[in-house]
Structure formats: structure tokens, C-alpha cells
Amino acid sequence: MKALFSDGSVREEEDALHVLRHTTSHVLAQAVKRLYPETKLAIGPAIADGFYYDVDREGGFTDADLEKIEEEMRKIVKENLKVETFTLPRAEAIKLMEEKKEDYKVQLIKDLPEDAAISFYKQGEFTDLCAGPHVLYTKQCKAFKLTSLAGAYWRGDEHNKMLTRIYGTVFENKEDLDKYLAMLEEAKKRDHRRLGKELGIFMFSEEGPGFPFFLPNGMTLKNTLLNYWRGIHFPEGYKEISTPLILNKHLWEMSGHWDHYKDNMYTTTIDDEPYCIKPMNCPGSTIVFASESRSYRDLPLRLGEFGIVHRHERSGTLHGLFRVRCFTQDDSHIYVTPDQIEQEITNVVRIIDRVYRQFGFKYHVELSTRPKDSMGSDEDWENATNGLIHALGTIGLPYTVNEGDGAFYGPKIDFHLEDSIGRTWQCGTIQLDFQMPQRFNLEYVGADGEKHHPVMIHRVVFGSVERFMGILIEHYAGKFPVWLAPVQVKVLSVSEKSREYAAKVTSRLMAAGIRVENDARDEKIGYKIREAQLQRVPYMLVIGEKESEEGTSVAVRSRDRGDLGSCTTEEFISTVLRQNAERQD
RNA sequence: GCCGCUGUGGCUAAGGGGUAUAGCGACGCCUUGGUAAGGCGUAGGUCGAGGGUUCAAUUCCCUCCAGCGGCUCCA
DSSP states (O other): OEEEOTTSOEEEOSOHHHHHHHHHHHHHHHHHHHHOTTOEEOOOOEETTEEEEEEEOTTOOOHHHHHHHHHHHHHHHHHTOBEEEEEEOHHHHHHHHHHTTOHHHHHHHHTSOTTOOEEEEEETTEEEEOOOOBOSBGGGGOEEEEEEEEEEEGGGOTTSOEEEEEEEEEESSHHHHHHHHHHHHHHHHHOHHHHHHHTTSEEOOTTSTTOOEEOHHHHHHHHHHHHHHHHHHGGGTEEEOOOOSEEEHHHHHHHTHHHHHGGGOEEEEETTEEEEEOSOSHHHHHHHHHTSOEEGGGOSEEEEEEEEEEOOOOGGGOBTTTBOSEEEEEEEEEEEOGGGHHHHHHHHHHHHHHHHHHHTOOEEEEEEOOOSSOOSOHHHHHHHHHHHHHHHHHHTOOOEEETTOSBTTBOEEEEEEEOTTSOEEEEEEEEEESHHHHHTTOOEEOTTSOEEOOEEEEEEEEEEHHHHHHHHHHHHTTOOOTTTOSSOEEEEESSGGGHHHHHHHHHHHHHTTOOEEEEOSSSOHHHHHHHHHHTTOSEEEEEOHHHHHHOSEEEEEETTTEEEEEEEHHHHHHHHHHHHHHTOO
């Protein structure tokens, strides 16, 4: 697509959508200024699937305003204004924006380098500070739609004023826009919050905002995942422990949590003593480590725990199973000698990759470095961070750096997974920690007969089992593979005459260890199939008079492939058991 | 927590100053039906909670709670 660059030249620009979106954000700002001239403009960039503009107006905006703005934007598009650009020296640029009373723009210019020439873009009566590039005429922005209204802090800092952010999207033509909107509709159908309810996996109650309830199907899914986890980890030398939910407050003071994490911690009192409900499992694990003397021969010591943690998250941040106040971490704390760090991190990365591959997940990796609020010496942090960088380099894993997002006790490697609409959520993480072993005075006896502090690796693969389940639900759109399906087989009797044999088949499958349910209701077979299908049960066994009389066979219907014809019950059982054992999709 | 929106039987929704509708589901009866909804009937709601305005509030106003989309924060 041809684009107008800030040097005044018109050249081809690869990322057509980006340019188009950026220009449409200007069209949005222009419409807002026409309708509400007192509004001050902040920033208006193109983003992954659209654009936004942050604006500041006394009283804000409502959904009704959005419609008016959209209408005005349509006019601007129709006027087909020519987009022009010009540059000004800094002082004049500031003067221009001051005249227009665009306080935020003035601030933006003042933050640019002293000697920079400041570029502007102009369409009709509207002029905006902008680096460009832009499309050539406003008519190109016709396939747009404003999508939502939100608050956003000036410069992303919650101490600053909250502005109104207007979100929209635009495509090169109406078909693409409609396709995108239809895709969003489709994605809504796989939303884990909706499917979680429909499939009887989990629920929430007003009595406990952010605290999920797991229903029978959800517990089956969760336990299946945990057993899969055990099957992966035990052969890798992990041992499983369990530590208390509630521990004395002084432990949390010692670990540093009270200093650095207390805003997220729930507390209680027992016998007049203050206690904390654990937000992390590490202090409990250190108590286990310290409970007996350890030798270098015991290391790496890999202590795993399905730890239930409670964290106070701000009410506006809760989001289905993705962001809760109580969740299960598939946690492990690995105690190593300094020269075991790299090998052990490599092992963990391999496990995480193996697990994510099992589910066919795409993921990306981030290295999170020292946050502002942290503890420990500069030297420790540097060593730990370099250790992670070195390990990542050795493995050859591509990653981006997430500055200042580490844990308060150490840097970390984060693994992010995508949900159904492309938002990413941190799941796996590997954290390198020199602090806890010092704070809790953890020691092992080295080959030299001296005592040494071990290094602690905190790591999770699923991350939060709850969040992981949410991702899984959306990934499969509820159609779990046989090995994960809460109900693997549904037996459907055609009529009363086949009830007895259906019950027999059900018990035979149950005895074989298959998760099976028998639908013996007085309903037509089509109705029962519809229901089982909506519940995404992988296999349905249709049991009618034919099967009852024959006595050894079943008619198999697959959720994905429809009627498969009949086979013997034993054949069917071995098929399901094999798919279950091999974890086939 | 902040900004905007939403909150009606188990679920999905309609309605709107004169105390409520429908579909699905549940239950009962009839039907015994072979691969995605058989028929008839019955029950079920202090319209999120608390205040206010009004002769009268589920409807208008305020506060709170919860949910949704974002921001900030994070597994």
C-alpha cells in the first residue's frame, strides 16, 4: 500500500493494515474534535487488531457518544480528505500545540530530543503530531468500526489522570472487517467461561468473587491433568510433597513476602497469633528442605507440590479461570549447587516444551528481569540473570526481555500461551533464586565437608492449573481428546427394550476403567445424541434392539466423525483404552 | 482499585411508573422412538442488594455488590 512518510515522500509500505489503522485513529480524533472541540488528545496508535485514541474530556464519553462519533467519522471518510505532512522546529511545534491547547501533545513534544524536527500530519481542518506514515486519502479508511470504550491512564501510570480510550478497528475492505467480526463471534463461543458452565466444569458464586468452584467434570479434568503431570515428573526425579495453606506470619516476614507481597496476602489469627494464607509455596518447601541435613549427593533435590495459593487480586482484574484469587500451582522447588543450575534449567525447559507440545500449544518466552521492589544484592541478581541468559542461549530458545517484571526474589523465564482471541497469558515460569536459601539459612554439606547455601529454582509448567484448564478449554473449544474428556463415552439406549443391555455395556466399560455415563432417560435417540454431542462427548454408543438381541456388539458414533457403524464391545473398549493411553488427539 | 457498560425464574432473552413475558431446562402424563430437539400439561421470579422520588418503582435517581470490555497489576 502507498503511504505518505513524514519526509513528504510517497512510498510503498509493507504493513498496509498498520498504516490504515493509524490513519483511521486520526479520523477518529478528527471526529471527536469536530463534535467535542474541548476534548484534548493524547495518543492514538495502531495496535494488533485495530487502533485506539486516548482522549481527555470533562465528563468522559458514553456508548451513545460512540455512535455519534462513528457517524462523524463516516462523513470524514466520505469527504475524502487528502492527507498531508509537514515538519516544524521544536519551538514552533510546541507553540502550535499550545495554541490548540493540546496539553498532552505539548508534553509529548517536550520529551522528544532537543534537535528533532517535529512532524505533523494534516487532513482537512485537523492537524496532529505524528511520526507517520499514513495513507493518502481518508476514503481508504471506510471499512472501520468503533468497538469499545475504556479508561486508560496517561502514559500507562495509574498515578496519572485516567483518560478515555476509544477502541476501533479497520480493514482494507468491508469483507475483511465482517470476517474479523464474525471471527470474534466464533471466539466467544469457545470462551472458557461460557463452556465451563455449559460443560459442567466450573462455576463462580457472588459469595466468592475470584474463587472458582470445580464441578464433577472439572475435577475429572483437573485430576487427569495432575496424573499426567506426575507421569511426566516422577521419572525425572521429582518427589511430591504438600505443605500447609496457613503458616505463621513470622515465616512470611523471614521470606520477604510480608515486605514485598503483603498487599496480595490474606491473613488470619490463630490463638491470638497472626498467620498468613500462603500466596506462594516456596517458604513451605524450604521448611521441608531444612527438616533434615542435606548432602551435595542429594542435589538436585526436586520437591514438587500441587500447592493451592490465595492471592488478593484487585476486583477489576478477575477474569474467569485466567485470573482468580485462588489457584493450584504445579509448583516445584529444585535445590541445586551453583554448577548444576544450567543443566537443571535445561531439564525444566525440556519438560515444559514437552507438555505444551502434547497439547499443541504455541508459546513464546520472555526473560523477566529485576523489578523495582525486590530484595538481594546487585551481584546476586546479576549472577542469576546471567545464569538464565546463558541457559537460554545454550538451549537456543528465542525470547524477548521483559524489563523489571521478575519476582521480588529473582529473575525468571516466562512461558506465555494464547487464548481464543489471541490474548496471551503467562503459564510456565522458571525462577532462579539466591535469596530464600540465605534468608532461611538452607544448607547442604559439600564434597569439601563444608556447609554451603544451595540455589533454589522455582518452576511451574502449567503455571496455574486453573488458568491452564481455561486455555485448554478454549484451545479445544470444549472438544477434549479422549484422554482428557471428563466423560469419554455416553451409552444411549434407543428405547426401553434396550435399557437392560445398555446398563450392561455401561458397567462393562466402567469396569475397564473408561469414564462412561448411561443415558437411560425416556427420550428419543435423536434427542440423546444431540445432548451428548453438545456436551462434546467423544463417543456415543447407540444401543437398540439389534444390539440387545445380538448381545456382544455396540453401534459407535463419534463426536467428530459421526456414525462409525458397529463393532464388538471388547473391540470398542480396547480402542478407547489405547487412545486414552497414547493420549491421541 | 480506576473508566465505560450490564444485572429480569436453573439458562438465554423480551418488556417497561399501575408488582411481569417467551424459549430452553426441570417435573408429570402420553409416546417405545435407530444417529443433532415427539406431544400435552404443571411448577418455578420480593425483576442483584439497600436507600430515595412518587398515590404507586422491576421500570426514574443515589449508594453498594457482582459480571463484561479495557487500564494498572499478575500465575
